[in-house]
Amino acid sequence: MSAETVAELQDLLAQWQKLNLQDPPPELDDQLAAAVSTAKAQIRRHSKKLGQEENSTRDGRHGPLENPQPQLFITNSNLRPSEVPQPSPIKDSAPAVDSPTPATPSQFPFIEIDLHGERPSRTAYVNPDGMRQFGMPLKGVFPREPPLDLFVWRPEDMSQAGKPEADKLVPAPAAPKPEVGCYPQAPEYVLNSELDRSYRRGWRYAAPYLTSHEAHERENMYDIRMPPKVAPTQFDVHACKFVAEPIPGMVKLPLGIPLVHHVNGDPKRPVTIVCAHSLDTVLQYKEGPQIHALIPRLMELTWGREKSDIDPGVPTIFALPGMQTNLRSKHVSAAVEGDGSYNLASTHGEGEGRGHFAPAVQTDVPPAGDIIKEVLQILHQLYRLIMPLCISHFEWDLMEFHGYENNVLAFGGLEPGPTSCQHNVSSPANVFDIDLNGLKASEPSPSSEEPQPSWIIDLEAFLRDVFRKSAGLDTAIGPQGSPHGDPQDDAFWHTLFAVTFRLPQGSDPGAFLWMRGAIYL
Structure with missing residues (x-):
């Protein structure tokens, strides 16, 4: 030239x-x-x-x-x-x-x-x-959204479960406002009208999220209160199980179907809020058998295996000697031995500016070190198997890009995955005996509007007295056992909850609540 x-x-x-x-x-x-x-x-x-x-x-x-x-x-x-x-x-x-x-x-x-x-x-x-001869211009570069048709799953990766029956998820009628704080209130979640291949399930329930309400919602989250009717209030004599009523203001999460927020109502800007799978729903996908193969060993390492003359057994992870609880549950005076919240992989050091990322200080005496290591390896595999079944293709690609390009350290494996593992153990439970000979079907409680069948026993007054005397999750693990937000969570990452229970037959594990979206399981 x-x-x-x-x-x-x-x-x-x-x-x-x-x-x-x-x-x-x-x-x-x-x-x-x-x-x-x-x-x-x-x-x-x-x-x-x-x-x-x-x-x-x-x-x-x-x-x-x-x-x-x-x-x-x-x-x-x-x-x-x-x-x-x-x-x-x-x-x-x-x-x-x-x-x-x-x-x-x-x-x-x-x-x-x-x-x-x-x-x-x-x-x-x-x-x-x-003049800059090389590199990215410092300014004046317009970001252009990528074509959304790049972020769809292959037909062979999709679930064959079919369309859900409910066209929308409507929250239960709200309870009266509490004297202090507020209860969670869900929007109406609507099912997509056509198959959406950006999600493996093909179907998802969505509601708009308005950024103009962000400040108001943040204030509500700081002052959120547990809504009424979270615990079951009735007992079915024929089925020998508890019966729970809908939680006011919240929607019940269907298993295996994602719930999504569209930012400012734009369907091109979806953010997955929550998705829950069971061992049955994961079998809709090719990853199902792999997931099932990992679960028995995880359960064994979690709850232990009894020792015998020919079997050395496996100690429960919460009973390993020298386990160190994290800061938020270290000073819970009423905690039973073994109860608490434990960081198994990494921790966030506090007191040094914004803090620093470091390996968790945890017991490493035999066999504790080997057990924790194997648990983290299994959880890493489960994360990479289950997470694509829950979130959109775009969100999964974004996580992969974030993990690879920024060299995000994950535990349990070399591929992108979870960065920290919090192990919560809680022994408090509301244990009581029901003498069916002494209890008869009674008139419905004042909170119930319809008469109950003769085989349904109303236990609201009885349970209210039991709960008043019993301990809660916060008694076992500290402040994290009550509704709380965590502003340190990574906005690009999603949390995997592996929830396991060891309860007698006929017990009710209670509801699992996501306060921000007003969703429960």
Whole structure:
């Protein structure tokens, strides 16, 4: 490209810079387009000429160059076109190193980009006074959303379970506002009308999330209260099981189907809020058998295996000697031995600015170290098997990109995965005997509007007295056992809960609540 063309381009760009406008005048835009076209033509002619010379050299029509010297040309970008001197070679360059001639002539790559009628901003062009030859421009680059059809699962990866029966999830009627704080309140979640291959299930329930309500929602989360009717209040004599009523203001989560928030109501901006799977629902996918193969060993390491004359057994993980609880449950005075919250993989050091990421200080005496190591390896595998069944393809790709490109340290394996593992152990339970001979079907409680069948026993008053005397989850693991938010969670990552219970037959494990979306399981 000639020096005159270079100078003309630099002059036009300098004029554009001085105008300080988002869009150039049409005349200047046309002049710049013409100069760019001229530059392209000159580069093409020069590349073609070089290719012909290389071909003729290989054919032997020209002898080798004597004492080849690389030439570096410089121009002053601040001069007017009439003031720009002819490029002059810099002398005393280092001698060239012989290299094989390329098999094909080198061509300058021109890539045509369709901007769909948009113009790049003025600042997207290089400032002649501060030219950057390489790298990403510091400003003026417009982000463009990727085509969403890139982020869909293959047909063979999709669930074959079919469309859910309910077209929408409607929250139960809200309870009266508490004297202090507030109860969670769910929106109405609506099922998609057509199959959505961005989710493995193909179907998801969605509700709008308005960013204009963010500050109000944050305040509510800081002052959230446990809603009424979380615990079951009735007992079915025939089935010998507890019966729970809908929790006011909340929606019940169907197993295996994601619940999604559309940011500002835009279906192109979905954020998965929660998805829960059971051992049955994962069998809808090819990963199901792998998941089932890992669960028995995880349960054995969690709850232990009894020792016998021929079997050394496996100790329960919460009874390993020397286990260290985390800071939030270290000073829970009423905790039973073994109860608490434990960091098994990593921890976030506090008291040093924003803190630091470090391996968790945990017992490493035999066999504790080997047991914890195996648990973390199993959880890493489960995370990578289960998480794609819950979130969208885009969210999974974003996590993979985040993990690989930023070298995010994961526990239990080398692939991207969970970064920390919190192990919560709680022994408190509401244990009581029900003498069916002494209890008869009674009138419904004041909170119940409809009469109950004769085989349903209303236990609301009885259970209220039992719960008043019993311990809660916060008694076992500290503040994390009550509704709370965690502002230190990574916005790009999702949390996997592996919830296991060891309860007598007929027990009710209670509800699992996600306060932010007002969802329960």
